[in-house]
Amino acid sequence: xxxxxxxxxxxVRAAPLRPPAQSAENFRRSRxxxxxxxxxxxxxxxxxxxxxxxxxxxxxxxxxxxxxHVTVNRTVARLQRAGYVNTQPYQAIFLSAAGRKLAExxxxxxxxxxxxxxxxxxxxxxxxxDAEGIEHHVSPETLAAFERLLKKP
Amino acid sequence: xxxxxxxxxxxVRAAPLRPPAQSAENFRRSRxxxxxxxxxxxxxxxxxxxxxxxxxxxxxxxxxxxxxHVTVNRTVARLQRAGYVNTQPYQAIFLSAAGRKLAExxxxxxxxxxxxxxxxxxxxxxxxxDAEGIEHHVSPETLAAFERLLKKP
DNA sequence: ATAAATATGTAGCCTTAGATACAATTGAAT
DNA sequence: ATTCAATTGTATCTAAGGCTACATATTTAT
Ligand SMILES: [Mn+2]
Ligand SMILES: [Mn+2]
Ligand SMILES: [Mn+2]
Ligand SMILES: [Mn+2]
Numbered sequence: 001x002x003x004x005x006x007x008x009x010x011x012v013r014a015a016p017l018r019p020p021a022q023s024a025e026n027f028r029r030s031r032x033x034x035x036x037x038x039x040x041x042x043x044x045x046x047x048x049x050x051x052x053x054x055x056x057x058x059x060x061x062x063x064x065x066x067x068x069h070v071t072v073n074r075t076v077a078r079l080q081r082a083g084y085v086n087t088q089p090y091q092a093i094f095l096s097a098a099g100r101k102l103a104e105x106x107x108x109x110x111x112x113x114x115x116x117x118x119x120x121x122x123x124x125x126x127x128x129x130d131a132e133g134i135e136h137h138v139s140p141e142t143l144a145a146f147e148r149l150l151k152k153p
Numbered sequence: 154x155x156x157x158x159x160x161x162x163x164x165v166r167a168a169p170l171r172p173p174a175q176s177a178e179n180f181r182r183s184r185x186x187x188x189x190x191x192x193x194x195x196x197x198x199x200x201x202x203x204x205x206x207x208x209x210x211x212x213x214x215x216x217x218x219x220x221x222h223v224t225v226n227r228t229v230a231r232l233q234r235a236g237y238v239n240t241q242p243y244q245a246i247f248l249s250a251a252g253r254k255l256a257e258x259x260x261x262x263x264x265x266x267x268x269x270x271x272x273x274x275x276x277x278x279x280x281x282x283d284a285e286g287i288e289h290h291v292s293p294e295t296l297a298a299f300e301r302l303l304k305k306p
Numbered sequence: 307a308t309a310a311a312t313a314t315g316t317a318g319c320c321t322t323a324g325a326t327a328c329a330a331t332t333g334a335a336t
Numbered sequence: 337a338t339t340c341a342a343t344t345g346t347a348t349c350t351a352a353g354g355c356t357a358c359a360t361a362t363t364t365a366t
Contacts, residue, residue, distance in 0.1 A: 017201065017202070017205040017206075020213075020216040020217045022281075023217050023218075023219075024216065024217060024218060024219030025219065025282075026281055026282050026285040027194065027217075027218050027219050027220075027285060028219045029282055029285070029286070030190075030194075030285045030286040031323090031324085033286050034187060034190070034286070035352080037183075037187070038352080038353075041180065041183075045176075048170065049170070052170040053170075057313080057314090058313070058314060058315095059312085059313060059314085060173075063173040063177065064173045064176050064177060064180075065176075065177060065180045066176075066177030066178065066180050066181045067180075067353085067354070067355090068354080068355065068356085069313075069314070069315090070314095070315085070316085070354085070355075070356085071353065071354060071355080073314075073315065073316090074352090074353075074354095075352090075353075078352085089314080089315075089361090090313080090314060090315085090360095090361065090362070117295060117298075120295075120298045120299075120302065121298055122294060122295055122298055123294065126292050126294045126295065127295075128175075128179055129178075129179050129182055129292060130290055130291060130292050130295050132179040132180060132182070132183045132290075133182070133183040133186050133187070133289065133290025134287050134290045134291070136286065137283055137285075137286025137287045137290070138283060138287070139279050139282060139283050141275060141276065141279045142270060142273075142275055142279065142283050145270075145273045145274055145275055146273075149273065184353090184354085188321095188322080191322080191323080210343080210344090211343075211344060211345095212342080212343065212344085220323085220324070220325090221324080221325065221326085222343080222344070222345090223324085223325075223326085223344095223345085223346085224323065224324060224325080226344075226345065226346090227322090227323080227324095228322090228323080231322085242331090242344075242345075243330095243331060243332065243343080243344060243345085307366100308365100308366080309364100309365080309366075310363100310364080310365070310366085311362100311363085311364075311365085312361100312362080312363070312364085313360100313361080313362070313363085314359100314360080314361070314362085315358105315359080315360070315361085316357100316358085316359075316360090317356105317357085317358085317359095318355100318356090318357090318358105319354105319355075319356085319357105320353105320354080320355075320356105321352105321353090321354080321355105322351105322352085322353090322354100323350100323351090323352090324349105324350080324351085324352100325348100325349075325350075325351105326347105326348085326349080327346100327347085327348090327349105328345105328346085328347080328348105329344100329345080329346075329347095330343100330344080330345070330346090331342100331343080331344070331345085332341100332342085332343070332344085333340100333341090333342080333343090334339100334340085334341085334342095335338100335339080335340080335341095336337100336338080336339075336340090
């Protein structure tokens with residue numbers, strides 16, 4: 001089958017296509033968000049566990065995140081290299097100042113997303129479920145809109 | 154520093170912790186969503202390109218998604234193994250029946266998410282940006298709520 | 307004090323998903 | 337018919353993020 005010409009006649013065009021550069025930028029941002037998802041989920045979990053239990057242990061994180069302790073171990077090592085946590089062998093994991101700051105932001109955003117979904121009538125279970133993924137893709141502008149609509153419904 | 158007891162007194166508890174099983178389930182779903190993001194973005198892009206240009210070539214997908222043609226190649230091979238596309242060496246990529254079905258769902262969801270964000274006053278640019286990530290984490294219940302609110306504001 | 311259970315660490319495997327560098331094929335221009 | 341540019345394919349690297357199996361350390365129970 002012969003390759004179609006790169007610039008087909010208007011008759012072939014069914015729908016207008018956004019310039020690929022813009023589209024590519026959107027996908028790139030989405031992928032970048034995905035790359036920092038892990039760090040955000042971990043620092044948020046570490047903050048929660050530290051608040052509730054006084055410290056965050058590898059096993060607690062593993063149970064909480066639904067992964068094995070091996071995965072937690074490697075990820076925590078990466079978070080330490082990135083400067084978000086401090087930990088020593090066989091010790092609990094504590095957030096650095098940067099980690100606490102990030103955790104605060106994530107916790108606030110997580111709660112806003114959940115509250116917003118709840119305000120739409122979504123059940124608590126599904127709101128928590130969806131928020132766990134959505135939270136990482138909500139820009140400041142969208143977050144602000146959520147907060148604004150929560151104040152004045 | 155000694156390890157804290159696993160069951161601290163209530164005095165230590167600062168905030169209530171959801172049972173770890175529920176939390177783990179949420180994170181698991183979020184990770185599963187992430188794993189199918191790629192397939193969804195690809196079939197949606199293939200459908201768009203096929204509609205606009207008559208066929209989807211590797212270079213077009215690469216430009217659209219903001220990755221190299223190598224990445225596209227490998228991913229398309231995986232999509233073919235998964236039964237979403239049909240393609241032969243040096244030929245264009247076409248969706249299978251399953252691929253078309255998935256693309257339809259994704260397109261509809263993508264548009265709903267964008268329209269919903271727009272209805273909150275989010276700018277078109279940011280709405281498109283956020284939707285590209287959010288769309289993959291919107292459950293049927295939440296999608297239905299978005300659609301309902303779009304009809305009767 | 308010793309033994310058992312729990313927690314943590316390490317080695318090595320897999321998949322996805324990005325990249326560069328180079329090879330081969332194709333389509334179009336000369 | 338030949339050449340050339342664009343497209344597609346392949347080899348190889350890197351990193352994240354999941355896993356099992358096994359080793360070591362620590363805490364708890366006897
Ligand atoms: Mn999350
Ligand atoms: Mn969260
Ligand atoms: Mn997307
Ligand atoms: Mn999309």
